[in-house]
Amino acid sequence: MILFLLLDIAGCCLLYLSHRHQGWLAQPVGPLGVAAGALALLLALAAACIALSPLAAVFAWIVVSMLAFSLLPFASLLKGKP
Numbered sequence: 001m002i003l004f005l006l007l008d009i010a011g012c013c014l015l016y017l018s019h020r021h022q023g024w025l026a027q028p029v030g031p032l033g034v035a036a037g038a039l040a041l042l043l044a045l046a047a048a049c050i051a052l053s054p055l056a057a058v059f060a061w062i063v064v065s066m067l068a069f070s071l072l073p074f075a076s077l078l079k080g081k082p
Helices: 002-017 031-051 054-079
Strands: none
C-alpha cells in the first residue's frame, strides 16, 4: 500500500513538473518526465491492484491522483519568494 502511494504521488509530481506552468523549477523537466510520470502512475495502479480488490484499487488510484494534482500547484507557495 505504501508503494502504491509513493508511486502515485511521484508520478503526479513528475507529470506536474513537466508542464510549462509549474511553479517549482525554472524549466520543465521535458518529455522524459512525462514518460517517467506515466510509467509511475501505471506501476502505482498495478501495485494497488495487488494490494486491494480491482474496483477499490482503481477508486483509490483516481482519488489519490486527484488529490495530488489538486494540491501540487499550491505547494510552490510554500517555497516562498526568491
